[in-house]
Amino acid sequence: MGAAIARRMADQYHIILHYHRSVDETEKLAVELRVQGAGVTLWQQDLCAPDLAQNFQELMRRTRPIDILVNNAAVFYPDRDRVGEVTPELYQEIMMVNCWAPFCLMQEFAKQADEQTSACTGPRIRHSRSRGADEGNIINILDQRVLNISHAFPVYTASKSALWALTKNMALALAPRIRVNAIAPGHVLPSVGESENTFRVRQMKTPLGIGPTPEAIAETISMILNSPSMTGACIPLDGGEHLVAKRK
Secondary structure (H helix, E strand, O other), X not given: OHHHHHHHHOOOOOEEEEEOOOHHHHHHHHHHHHHOOOOEEEEEOOOOOOOHHHHHHHHHHHHOOOOEEEEOOOOOOOOOOOOOOOOHHHHHHHHHHHHHHHHHHHHHHHHHHXXXXXXXXXXXXXXXXXXXXXXXXXXXXXOHHHHOOOOOOHHHHHHHHHHHHHHHHHHHHXXXXXXXXXXXXXXXXXXXXXXXXXHHHHHHOOOOOOOOOHHHHHHHHHHHHOOOOOOOOEEEEOOOXXXXXXXX
């Protein structure tokens, strides 16, 4: 999804590609985007590391102003995230990556806007491509499960539900300068170890019989950026799955 989002935005924005261990894939994507004429910065960072806020501050000093923050990174362990099997270490990792890290980055993103407002002594000139009536946008990628809780994957679901709560909280706290919204995808890509056939069957069980593509996620982000009255919203892209009662 991150690659699709970067490709969709590359003709309008300088792209910052975050990665942890996927060095080869990220560098390959960076080359692809640069060939297309996009500006690209690579940022390697462990989202569980204690220096996350400090390193993001340094990144913003080098590349500011950052107009858009997309919190897309997440961890998901379907074979381990089960009631009765969750360890403290697993709980901490999932909550750190899926909830704490996005919140930490949102806080630092907001500080950047505060500093820009304090430093501005003349009239503000807004760039029509990257800014609307606001000074920045945050978009959190959730999961359709936050709209329809099921029995499965308790810690992953809790982490994404907490991020949905933070999305609404931050939308109020940062208005009117920064808009904060979310997208709740359904079955976009097969999980690790999931066969293509099983994945397609899951998609076909939705009311529409389909799931979203990574490109659809990227297109929805573009729509949010071009909707200046939208904040605190969650857009489900799941073929209607969030409307169907969950059963074991």
